[in-house]
Amino acid sequence: MARNVNRIPSRMPVKHMQTFQVTMPVSTHRRPATCTEVECPQQARGWKMKIDLRTDLGQAQGQYIKHQSGRSYVATKLEDGTFELVFEPGQTCFAQHTVSLEREANYLVRKGDHRTPGSKARRHVSAEDWVDEFAANQAKLKEIIEKG
Amino acid sequence: MAKINGLALTTLSVDNSAGTPVDVRNDVTNFEFATPRAVQETTGVDKSAMERLLLLADFSITLNGVFNAVTSHLVFRTVSSTSVLRTVSLAHASQTLANECLFTDYSIERGDDGSLTWESPGVLADGTVPTWGP
Numbered sequence: 001m002a003r004n005v006n007r008i009p010s011r012m013p014v015k016h017m018q019t020f021q022v023t024m025p026v027s028t029h030r031r032p033a034t035c036t037e038v039e040c041p042q043q044a045r046g047w048k049m050k051i052d053l054r055t056d057l058g059q060a061q062g063q064y065i066k067h068q069s070g071r072s073y074v075a076t077k078l079e080d081g082t083f084e085l086v087f088e089p090g091q092t093c094f095a096q097h098t099v100s101l102e103r104e105a106n107y108l109v110r111k112g113d114h115r116t117p118g119s120k121a122r123r124h125v126s127a128e129d130w131v132d133e134f135a136a137n138q139a140k141l142k143e144i145i146e147k148g
Numbered sequence: 149m150a151k152i153n154g155l156a157l158t159t160l161s162v163d164n165s166a167g168t169p170v171d172v173r174n175d176v177t178n179f180e181f182a183t184p185r186a187v188q189e190t191t192g193v194d195k196s197a198m199e200r201l202l203l204l205a206d207f208s209i210t211l212n213g214v215f216n217a218v219t220s221h222l223v224f225r226t227v228s229s230t231s232v233l234r235t236v237s238l239a240h241a242s243q244t245l246a247n248e249c250l251f252t253d254y255s256i257e258r259g260d261d262g263s264l265t266w267e268s269p270g271v272l273a274d275g276t277v278p279t280w281g282p
Binding site (some may be wrong): 021048113128131140141 | 177262
């Protein structure tokens with residue numbers, strides 16, 4: 001899941017850190033959904049998009065939209081050579097929507113932090129146990145710091 | 149405790165830029181809270197590290213999710229343009245963990261399968277140790 005994001009660098013060595021984690025992966029906890037199910041604003045209000053037919057991507061997009069998508073739109077050529085497409089409301093958008101399957105999350109504890117994304121995790125069988133371990137760690141930290 | 153949306157965690161909310169908590173559970177696929185380990189199993193723990201443990205609190209959070217233009221996007225889209233502190237609240241049964249956080253990024257990425265996902269990291273904005281409590 002590592003991607004390049006802007007973080008304030010951690011100051012504590014990673015070996016002294018641990019991560020309490022709740023995961024609901026898309027592959028196991030979500031299913032595809034329609035625009036109607038998610039109250040998609042693009043379906044409700046319509047949407048605009050720009051394509052550049054001078055690029056391979058733009059040509060592929062244009063081919064799909066014109067010949068396969070089945071959507072209604074109005075195309076306008078812009079001064080910069082691109083095309084603006086305005087799609088009418090009431091049509092399914094091009095996004096892939098998902099909704100939760102309402103499955104219990106995975107409650108994990110692993111060594112390290114974002115610097116060790118593949119570290120081995122322990123899985124708690126219940127949220128209660130996960131919260132208990134998390135709460136105990138935080139209470140102990142507070143006690144240590146207050147004692148000085 | 150009845151589960152809401154399949155989560156025994158009954159609350160996972162993040163303040164928007166106006167300070168209003170927004171329930172983002174439906175959009176979140178991963179939530180991480182990194183914290184120092186209170187019990188250091190290894191012997192010979194570096195003295196400077198322990199001193200820092202006593203003096204500083206190193207905590208960070210990371211949220212990952214699926215793009216939702218009407219919920220989580222409205223919360224995190226202002227991360228790059230504002231420096232407001234946001235309360236992140238996590239609750240299970242009668243226990244709540246609430247932290248004032250400063251988010252430092254909201255990164256949206258389109259996967260090879262066409263999915264649109266986001267990641268937003270943050271750090272705790274005050275010096276108190278986050279604890280669970282009623």
